[in-house]
Amino acid sequence: MSAAAAAAKEAANTLGVTPPRLLGVTILTSMDQEQAEGVGLSGQIEKMVLKLARLADSSGLDGIVCSPLELDALAANRPGDLFFVTPGIRPAGADVNDQSRITTPAQAVAKGARHLVVGRPITQADNPAEAAHRIVEEIAGEL
Secondary structure, eight states: OOOHHHHHHOOOOOOOOOOOOOOOSSOTTTTTTHHHHHHHOOOHHHHHHHHHHHHHHHOOOSSSOOOGGHHHHHTTOOOOHHHHHHHHHTTTTOOOTTSSBBBBHHHHHTTOOEEEEEOOOHHHHOOOHHHHHHHHHHHHOOO
């Protein structure tokens, strides 16, 4: 377990609270292959995410933040008991904004996503509650 993960869990124990679930961030969903290489990351994004997932598991983290596009590879090469938080969720027809590696909510759920992060499609909608409801309906249609 990494020193940082151990310290976070020990602090929670000292305070008598349930330890937080600790997450590691893999490759930002706003980065495509060219941008990843531009900041010095080499290799295919999917392979980098798998490597970072293994590192997160061996460091004692509970989960990772990753694009839903990597879920198939992560399922096939399951790194420990990690859970996955998936940003880069854009409902059909929504603006992509600065995101590069995205799926719709239904596509993410079909790939096994269980913890979706949906920001601007809700927060910047004229009616955020309605936008959130449409996303829930889209996901329910996939289940």
